Amino acid sequence: MPFSPTDCVSAARGLRLRPVPEMGTCLAYDPARARLHTLNATSWLLLTLCDGRPRAAIAAEFNDALRSLPGPAPEQGAFSRGLEQLAALGLVTTAANPHASMQTRKDTPP
Amino acid sequence: MTNDISPRELLARLGAGEPRAGEIVSEVRTEAALPFFGEHGAAPAAGINVSGTLAAIISVTAVLSWQSAAAVQDWLTDKESDSPGVSNETELAELVSDTLFADSELAGSARYLGTFIVAGRAKRTVRMLIGLTRPVSEAQYASAWGRALAATKATDRARFDRIRTFLALLLDEETVQVEKMLLLSAVGDLIGHSIATGPSGA
Amino acid sequence: MTAAYANPVLETPPKISVSITEACPHACAHCYSDCSAAPKPRELSIPAWREVLAKLADDGFIQVYFEGGEPFAKPGFLDLLEAVAPRMMTLVRTRGAGLDAAVADRLAAIRVGRVLVDLMGDDAASHDATAGAPGAFDSACTAIEECARRGIPVDALVVLTRRTAPRLNAILRLAHRLGAERVGILRLYPLGRAKRIWEEIALPLEAQMAAIASLDPPDGLGVMQSWHPRDQNCCWQAAALDAAGDIIGCQYLREYVNYGNILERSYLDAWRNDPLYRRIRSGNVEASCPDCSATQRSHGGCRSTAFAFHGRWEAPDPFDVTLNEGVDLAVLPDRLR
Numbered sequence: 048m049p050f051s052p053t054d055c056v057s058a059a060r061g062l063r064l065r066p067v068p069e070m071g072t073c074l075a076y077d078p079a080r081a082r083l084h085t086l087n088a089t090s091w092l093l094l095t096l097c098d099g100r101p102r103a104a105i106a107a108e109f110n111d112a113l114r115s116l117p118g119p120a121p122e123q124g125a126f127s128r129g130l131e132q133l134a135a136l137g138l139v140t141t142a143a144n145p146h147a148s149m150q151t152r153k154d155t156p157p
Numbered sequence: 158m159t160n161d162i163s164p165r166e167l168l169a170r171l172g173a174g175e176p177r178a179g180e181i182v183s184e185v186r187t188e189a190a191l192p193f194f195g196e197h198g199a200a201p202a203a204g205i206n207v208s209g210t211l212a213a214i215i216s217v218t219a220v221l222s223w224q225s226a227a228a229v230q231d232w233l234t235d236k237e238s239d240s241p242g243v244s245n246e247t248e249l250a251e252l253v254s255d256t257l258f259a260d261s262e263l264a265g266s267a268r269y270l271g272t273f274i275v276a277g278r279a280k281r282t283v284r285m286l287i288g289l290t291r292p293v294s295e296a297q298y299a300s301a302w303g304r305a306l307a308a309t310k311a312t313d314r315a316r317f318d319r320i321r322t323f324l325a326l327l328l329d330e331e332t333v334q335v336e337k338m339l340l341l342s343a344v345g346d347l348i349g350h351s352i353a354t355g356p357s358g359a
Numbered sequence: 360m361t362a363a364y365a366n367p368v369l370e371t372p373p374k375i376s377v378s379i380t381e382a383c384p385h386a387c388a389h390c391y392s393d394c395s396a397a398p399k400p401r402e403l404s405i406p407a408w409r410e411v412l413a414k415l416a417d418d419g420f421i422q423v424y425f426e427g428g429e430p431f432a433k434p435g436f437l438d439l440l441e442a443v444a445p446r447m448m449t450l451v452r453t454r455g456a457g458l459d460a461a462v463a464d465r466l467a468a469i470r471v472g473r474v475l476v477d478l479m480g481d482d483a484a485s486h487d488a489t490a491g492a493p494g495a496f497d498s499a500c501t502a503i504e505e506c507a508r509r510g511i512p513v514d515a516l517v518v519l520t521r522r523t524a525p526r527l528n529a530i531l532r533l534a535h536r537l538g539a540e541r542v543g544i545l546r547l548y549p550l551g552r553a554k555r556i557w558e559e560i561a562l563p564l565e566a567q568m569a570a571i572a573s574l575d576p577p578d579g580l581g582v583m584q585s586w587h588p589r590d591q592n593c594c595w596q597a598a599a600l601d602a603a604g605d606i607i608g609c610q611y612l613r614e615y616v617n618y619g620n621i622l623e624r625s626y627l628d629a630w631r632n633d634p635l636y637r638r639i640r641s642g643n644v645e646a647s648c649p650d651c652s653a654t655q656r657s658h659g660g661c662r663s664t665a666f667a668f669h670g671r672w673e674a675p676d677p678f679d680v681t682l683n684e685g686v687d688l689a690v691l692p693d694r695l696r
């Protein structure tokens with residue numbers, strides 16, 4: 048899925064999240080697609096940040112959150128890889144940002 | 158809902174890994190278990206250096222609720238001991254190395270190796286390891302603890318209370334298991350002859 | 360006594376299987392529930408199930424696997440499914456009876472998660488002989504096809520017996536042709552009517568292993584099986600209710616345990632506090648196969664068959680080659696006769 052930094056990203060509607068902290072995961076049930084997913088803590092955090100804000104804002108908060116943790120952070124690009132996975136599973140949807148200027152949108156690589 | 162926890166809290170426990178998400182399917186017997194595995198937080202570092210040969214290791218293992226496991230971790234890293242900057246875990250290590258066999262010929266033979274959370278299976282399994290440079294009988298080991306705690310209680314009541322809190326977190330669990338592991342190359346022929354003496358004799 | 364082995368520990372269970380009815384229009388020779396055409400009086404009603412399932416969802420269950428009897432034979436089952444599906448991933452195991460095009464349309468609209476259809480042979484003669492109902496084969500095939508046609512994920516299930524063993528690869532090919540994604544090969548359990556014909560249909564372990572080794576699935580068909588080195592002790596995750604709402608942990612434990620009724624006790628209460636339930640889940644077994652525990656991360660294999668053949672909860676599972684200890688699986692233990 049091509050992303051623009053100004054696109055707004057939201058969690059799919061109707062998702063039911065069920066943390067299983069003792070296994071280090073969160074289950075996500077998507078009733079629209081009738082699928083059950085497992086998300087590790089990093090992906091779960093990312094999903095919860097997808098609240099309709101522009102992708103760049105979500106990326107900033109995600110990266111800040113990971114940086115604040117002790118221990119090694121995932122490699123560069125974790126945000127994009129994580130978002131691609133969630134999008135491929137249908138767990139997030141994107142919409143063009145109505146407030147982004149045409150210029151910005153044109154200048155944004157796909 | 159149960160399991161009330163935020164992703165940030167879980168990340169704080171486990172550390173951040175590469176993001177991973179995928180569909181899971183289970184049947185009832187053939188693929189009966191939801192595949193949870195593959196997400197294991199790194200075990201916290203023991204933070205204590207051990208060198209030299211150990212003749213035996215005492216392992217105290219308990220399967221704890223997350224709450225109790227978190228309480229163990231809080232206890233280990235707490236800085237409430239009297240010496241500034243000294244954690245409870247350091248105090249525990251001192252008790253094991255300095256006091257445990259202080260009044261016997263085994264003085265100095267024990268060292269605290271660390272308290273670990275078992276990664277890879279039931280992640281709430283918490284294990285405290287104590288290394289011994291000389292083989293010690295179970296009776297000697299048990300009575301040494303009794304004497305060390307009594308001595309600590311007499312000299313430093315606050316420290317005694319802290320240590321007791323920690324031990325209760327592990328030992329009061331019904332799942333607790335205390336094992337003595339002997340260095341295989343030092344235990345004789347395994348067919349019933351008495352255990353050989355360790356590196357320093359005993 | 361301290362634990363030599365331990366299974367992973369779940370604070371609360373995320374999935375459950377529910378035997379929604381013990382009524383079935385078929386008369387399968389090995390039926391574990393000893394079903395008949397009419398429902399047994401003790402069964403919970405659909406309104407009662409609605410309440411029970413809503414509470415289970417509140418308690419953190421996120422997947423429910425319906426089985427029977429024949430779920431589609433329970434009047435109101437589709438309405439129940441519709442009520443449950445927005446909150447829980449749903450799976451339905453069926454013999455296919457009643458799952459025609461109209462029901463498949465409804466299942467697609469409800470967004471059922473997965474349908475699992477039992478195959479007892481690769482043709483009408485073999486399947487119907489075991490199902491005890493003429494036309495059973497046709498309805499099973501129709502069920503798979505109609506689901507697959509609508510994009511509903513569908514699996515076939517086959518119980519490994521003397522009757523199905525020579526036909527396994529033909530069943531795999533049939534299931535694939537009909538549109539199944541996977542076939543699950545299930546062990547035969549000494550439960551219900553299967554006990555009465557055990558010597559007639561049960562295979563010795565070597566023959567079971569040979570049948571599994573000879574599987575040759577067509578490209579694109581998944582095969583699920585739980586023989587060595589994949590013999591798991593899935594009790595650590597297992598939650599189940601029988602048709603009366605009795606808490607039984609696993610459908611395969613139905614004749615051995617009862618942790619109370621769901622109308623009188625919450626599932627989580629039984630999960631946390633019933634000593635036998637905790638013990639069975641613990642994985643604290645007498646022997647564990649290193650290969651199976653490496654692949655499955657649990658110990659001792661199936662607790663139902665371990666208990667059936669040895670009468671001890673911590674016994675080794677005789678369906679595992681490394682734990683069999685000379686047990687002849689083709690002979691029913693006297694205790695179960």
Ligand code: SF4
Nearest residue numbers: 593594597609661663
């Ligand atoms: S009884 Fe067997 S099939 Fe049932 S949950 Fe336990 S191990 Fe799994």
